Amino acid sequence: MSSQSLVQAISSLSAYSLDLKSNFSRLGNLQILSALLAVWVASRVVKLIKGISAVNGLRGMRIPFQPLDFPGALIPTTWWNPGVTFTWLWRFTFYRRFQSENVSIVPFLSGIPVIYTNNLDVARQVASGGHKSSFIKPESASQSLLLWGMNLVAADGDTWRKHRRIMGPAFNNKLYQMVWTETLKTYREMVSAENWNSQTLALLIIGKCGFGFSFDWTAPPTAPDGSMPIQEALRIVADSNVLMIAAPKWLLNLPFQRFKEVREAHSQLMGFMRKQVENRKSDISGQSYSTANQNDAFTLLVKANEDEASKLRLDDQELIGNVFIMLFAETTAHTLAATLGFLGLHQDIQEEVVEQIVSVVGWDRDPEYQDYASLNKVLAAFYEALRMFPAGFIMIREATEDTVLQIPNPPGEDGTTPFPVPKGVQVLVDMIGIQYNPRYFEEPEAFKPSRWYNTSSESDTFSAFSIGPRACIGRKFATTEAVAFLTMLLRDYKVEPILKDGETKEEWRKRVLDGRIVLTLGVADVGLRVVNTGNHSVVLLNTPKSLLTSVPTDKFRISHESGATPTFIGVKPKDAEGGLASVTKGPVTVLTPGQSFEVIHDLSKAYNFTMNGGYTIVPSNQFYAASPTHSTIPIYAEVEAFTIKLARQVLGHRDIDRCPKPSFANCSASQQAFLLQATKYAESYARQAYENGGVLDFVYTQPLCKELAIRNASQAIFNANSYEYFAENDPTID
Secondary structure, eight states, X not given: OOHHHHHHHHHHHHHHHHHHHHHHXXXXXHHHHHHHXXXXXXXXXXXXXXXXXXXXXXXXXXXXXXXXXXXXXXXXXXXXXXXXXXXXXXXXXXXXXHTSSEEEEEEEEESXXXXXXXXXXXXXXXXOOSTTOSEEOXXXXXXXXXXXXXXXXXXXXXXXXXXXXXXXXXXXXXXXXXXXXHHHHHHHHHHHHXXXXXXXXXXXXXXXXXXXXXXXXXXXXXOTTSSOOHHHHHHHHHHTHHHHHHSOHHHHTSSOHHHHHHHHHHHHHHHHHHHHHHHHHXXXXXXXXXXXXXXXXXXXXXXXXXXXXXXXXXXXXXXXHHHHGGGGGHHHHHHHHHHHHHHHHOHHHHHHHHHHHHHHHOSSSOOOGGGGGGOHHHHHHHHHHHHHSOSSOEEEEEESSOEEEEEEOOTTOOSEEEEEEOTTOEEEEEHHHHHTOTTTOSSTTSOOGGGGTTOOTTOTTOOTTOOGGGSOTTHHHHHHHHHHHHHHHHHHEEEEEXXXXXXXXXXXXXXHSOEEESSSEEEOOOOEEEEEOOOSOEXXXXXXXXXXXXXXXXXXXXXXXXXXXXXXXXXXXOOOTTXXXXXXXXXXXXXXXXXXXXXXXXXXXXXXXXXXXXEEEEEOOEEEEEOTTSOEEEEEOOOOOEEEEEOSSOOOOOOOOOOOOOOOSSOOHHHHHHHHHHHHHHHHHHHIIIIIOOSOXXXXXXXXXXXXXXXXXXXXXXXXXXXXXXXXXSXXXX
């Protein structure tokens, strides 16, 4: 063999050897990966087996992730991942599927095994608390409630008892009387502002009665000095609770406007509250008259805390934490929206509730706090809506030791069955499941306030406010606000659902009355129509801009089929809708129940119709009503558009009528000349007023002009009364 052949043979052997090593290497990597995968799968199988053992083989779901842990909580509800919302979405099928009121969920990828229950007896066993209880609220279940400091809801054991001892005295009849009074006042502000929103109502009541803040429905969002006012900070904090709890700090520190606004609101409100705690402590110790007469929850809480021995007192951060937990009273807003939605859907129930309101309160006086106990049907409607949308939708308890639960046998069977629960296993009380459990409620899907007609407002039979000694301490606060608001609204207005074309009421219910879970369960936004029931007379002002007069002012919205808008050629008056000193001195229309009347408007005097074809005309819907206190309240009617068609004869610009040539009697020549000159000036003045109009009237009266100047400088410049305010009135605007 030649040397060249030998070299080639050696090279071939070397290449074969290297290729063999590479194959062995690849085979080794695959074996390692396969072995690691097998170990991981085995560990998941072991985790699943241990989890099933921990729940004693209780039937249920075997899934990748625990529903309330990461990442299961972020994944939408599907057949393989229940997610956060499954207790709502599967409320009719989940327990029926497993033919049990207690169902286990055992994850095999992440999370611990848990037991869900919709049985009230089991719920009472795990949520009873006390020294002898084998269950506690785990720290992980309270993290979302500690944003502002330790508080009654987040605390457990001795800490909870300490907080409950201080919080109890703050929730008393003085506070509830204040809630009732402020709710009536805020309701009137809401009606006057024509901005109907139950969430704003609840936030204002919390601000006034919970924090002792003084503000109203129309408070501007920006303070005169340019800084964020406390009212606005409170609103932003309430709206961004979830963001502050869930988002990492680095995310909130990013230079986005929304995050900057949230940081500023949180910082300003925390600083303000610390200062308020300091001030109220000082006032209480000095027997300040102003504080002594304040009945808001914050002041009462500070006072109760100061009355305690030093070792039992809460620190400042704990005081703030307990007041801020009231922000979760936004659940009242959701329940009010649900209540009105159901009453709009069930007109017969609404009429029954209104009948009781009228029988207790009548038409001529405001309801008083003493009427609360007699308005049980109003409360029952609120209770039933809360049952169907329980705000606290889940309670988490963890076994601190090996223990045994007594599980009630299925309906129709007496007795209980012992069920061992090992230490560390969590039992999740499904409050939605309890409210929809046929064991406790016949036709649980039906809205039946009559379930609660004979139920005391403090009764434990109503469980949607939670159960046991840890039931919601703000229950009476919420029900007082709800009964006061619903009594006023339902007496004055009838509530109706706004149906889409061809939509049935049942379809509307499925579309609108649906749940939404964030930190709490609430109904989604509910759009409703409110209709004046017409049970008492209304005094309406005959202002020139109102449809009640035939004065050719700009009181119609008109558009041509081409999209053009006819020129307004009518009168632009300056009147005093907002400043009538006494309604008996001005022109008014008294509209009695059931009365109607007709006013004819000549649109050719107000608008320049110069084109043939179709016009769409929409009347103004704003009127001004006179209140018993001689102030004026804007009210809004339901109007319909109509169409007209012009052909052949086109209406042109209408000229103002000229004065006829005057005749004189016993006037000298100089007097006649003077009168003719005055007539000429009068015609000129009238023409300018009629054709050119004047500046726009947005508001009237000194207080409203001042408010407009603060709120909207551009409109104030063109407001007819603005020059009058700045020229004639004092004090100046700060």
